[in-house]
Amino acid sequence: MRWFVLLLVTTLSWSVWALDLQQAKQQGLIGEQLNGLVGAVTATSEVNAIVEDINRKRLASYQDIARRNNTSLAVVQSRAGQLNIERTPQGQYIQLANGSWRRK
Structure with missing residues (x-):
């Protein structure tokens, strides 16, 4: 019985690490922000690790785009945030200007 519990706990912890961005967004753990970045809707160490990555x-991509287009990082992030929120499917989270999360 102990080995089964250990196996179950190990399997569950690996399944969280196996999450990718789309799965985390579909599960309501991560949402899109106005600044072009993602944020943790439900913060756990695993979710925070995905968000940070x-x-x-x-x-890095936004900085490259800003450099190539001779514009500021803030402009690129703002535009990316708008596009990412527009492209977010219904049912997934987006962050509002006041910082609260809402399902789209």
Whole structure:
């Protein structure tokens, strides 16, 4: 019986780590923000790790776009945020200007 509990706990913890961005968004754990980054709707260490990884990659991409277009990072982030929110499917979370989360 103990081995079964250990196996179950291990399997559950691996399934959380196996989440990708789309799965986390579909489960309501992560949402799109106005600044072009994602945020944790339900913060856990696993969700925060996904958010940090995605945002690191997005920021690098936004910085490259800003540099290539001779514009500010803030402009690129603002436009990306608008596009990401527009493209967010119904039922997933978006962050409002006041910081609260709402299902689209």
